[in-house]
Amino acid sequence: MPNNDSTQTTVDEILNVDEGDSEDESDIFEKPWLLEIDNVPDANRIVGRDDHITFLAKNLRKMRTNSVPDNVLEWGETGTGKTLVARHVCERLEAATAGTDSPIVTAYINPDPISTYTSTFRKIAEQVNAKAENPLDVPYQGLSAEHYRDQKLWPVVQREFSGGLVVIIDEIDKHGEVNEVLYTLSRTQSKDDVDFPVVTIGISNDIEFKGEIESRVQSTLQPEHRTFTPYEEDQLIAILENRRDAFYDGVLDDEVIPTTAELAAEEHGDARRAVRLFRNAGEIADEEGDDIVTANHVLEADELVEVELFMEMVKGTPLSGKLLLFALTRLDRNNPEKEWFRTSEIHEVYQTVARDVEVEPKGYNRALELLNKHVTTGVLESKKKEGGDQGKFRSYSLQGDVESTRTGLINSTPELQTLMGW
Numbered sequence: 001m002p003n004n005d006s007t008q009t010t011v012d013e014i015l016n017v018d019e020g021d022s023e024d025e026s027d028i029f030e031k032p033w034l035l036e037i038d039n040v041p042d043a044n045r046i047v048g049r050d051d052h053i054t055f056l057a058k059n060l061r062k063m064r065t066n067s068v069p070d071n072v073l074e075w076g077e078t079g080t081g082k083t084l085v086a087r088h089v090c091e092r093l094e095a096a097t098a099g100t101d102s103p104i105v106t107a108y109i110n111p112d113p114i115s116t117y118t119s120t121f122r123k124i125a126e127q128v129n130a131k132a133e134n135p136l137d138v139p140y141q142g143l144s145a146e147h148y149r150d151q152k153l154w155p156v157v158q159r160e161f162s163g164g165l166v167v168i169i170d171e172i173d174k175h176g177e178v179n180e181v182l183y184t185l186s187r188t189q190s191k192d193d194v195d196f197p198v199v200t201i202g203i204s205n206d207i208e209f210k211g212e213i214e215s216r217v218q219s220t221l222q223p224e225h226r227t228f229t230p231y232e233e234d235q236l237i238a239i240l241e242n243r244r245d246a247f248y249d250g251v252l253d254d255e256v257i258p259t260t261a262e263l264a265a266e267e268h269g270d271a272r273r274a275v276r277l278f279r280n281a282g283e284i285a286d287e288e289g290d291d292i293v294t295a296n297h298v299l300e301a302d303e304l305v306e307v308e309l310f311m312e313m314v315k316g317t318p319l320s321g322k323l324l325l326f327a328l329t330r331l332d333r334n335n336p337e338k339e340w341f342r343t344s345e346i347h348e349v350y351q352t353v354a355r356d357v358e359v360e361p362k363g364y365n366r367a368l369e370l371l372n373k374h375v376t377t378g379v380l381e382s383k384k385k386e387g388g389d390q391g392k393f394r395s396y397s398l399q400g401d402v403e404s405t406r407t408g409l410i411n412s413t414p415e416l417q418t419l420m421g422w
């Protein structure tokens with residue numbers, strides 16, 4: 001028998017926990033949670049959004065004085081602070097009214113294309129009940145939309161949160177049944193059994209979606225529209241400076257924050273990208289065992305961020321949807337002079353890719369459906385084109401760069417890892 005003593009010692013060392021040891025001990029990050037994207041920073045870390053915060057606070061304050069607040073729709077590019085402003089003010093509002101005669105409750109919904117009216121009211125009911133003193137049980141499935149809404153939501157708000165309900169719906173353009181949801185929320189106060197205010201804050205980075213809100217919804221919602229402009233480079237620097245304490249003192253090289261801000265400013269002044277880059281640069285330094293985070297780590301992180309964003313966008317996509325994207329990366333790479341590819345071209349290459357990974361390829365119509373889904377989630381762009389004799393046809397183009405799309409696909413799809421080369 002081989003002598004396992006040294007292995008034994010190593011395992012014991014790993015398993016041993018001394019007081020003060022924490023999981024994922026890092027020489028770089030002191031407060032890593034400050035750089036989590038979902039983290040809502042304290043007021044003193046928020047930069048340049050005072051007007052939006054004040055507007056929203058004044059508007060929601062009306063809930064406390066029996067006047068009617070406006071519903072709000074926030075528009076602006078990704079990472080311009082729309083969600084942050086809404087969540088920050090709602091958190092403060094809940095805190096300010098907790099323990100009063102009229103507490104206010106807020107819910108935050110982040111939908112996807114398969115979100116339905118029922119799933120949305122279930123989620124709102126779940127969140128409201130989770131904050132209630134005497135919550136009702138909200139089962140994950142099995143109830144109708146009306147049951148979730150009329151039996152599990154309104155009575156709890158009525159009983160425990162007489163100050164009213166604020167619902168934040170992020171990315172309204174991604175929601176499968178958003179018109180129905182907005183219509184219900186905006187009409188609720190005219191119903192007999194509801195005598196508390198219900199306010200909706202909808203968020204979107206797709207300004208064209210404004211036109212897709214049905215007119216009956218527009219006229220009951222009567223939203224106040226707020227536009228968020230991209231951050232300037234110096235604002236991005238300030239945002240990062242305000243979270244410098246995520247890192248241990250002295251580990252950030254002087255160039256890190258300016259380089260991160262510069263890269264994020266190139267990408268339409270996107271604070272989400274800036275925060276992500278900042279965190280990833282630290283993680284890379286950590287993994288490489290470096291004591292100092294440098295601008296080079298930021299540049300490495302820049303490539304990773306593309307891949308990470310892409311992987312988030314294709315999360316939940318069926319295998320055939322990913323194989324279609326893979327086919328498009330192959331076309332893109334092999335035709336450097338072209339940017340747009342027709343459905344039939346993509347479908348043809350996709351059939352080869354599918355067979356290579358031993359999957360039965362889907363037919364043309366299903367492929368078209370899957371490609372269009374990628375357009376909704378922002379992975380692809382599409383356009384219709386007059387093709388002379390061939391009538392109208394649709395073409396697609398990748399939104400991100402081809403290298404990161406491919407890396408993201410391979411990382412998230414085990415089946416594709418066997419395919420070498422383009």
Ligand SMILES: Nc1ncnc2c1ncn2[C@@H]1O[C@H](COP(=O)(O)OP(=O)(O)OP(=O)(O)O)[C@@H](O)[C@H]1O
Nearest residue numbers: 037046047078079080081082083084205239271272
């Ligand atoms: N003014 C700001 N001050 C400090 N941090 C900010 C600011 N704006 C955005 N951030 C940070 O950037 C990240 C993204 O912000 P947020 O989610 O609010 O963007 P968004 O406009 O809602 O984007 P999306 O449309 O993609 O949802 C978050 O981590 C947030 O904390």
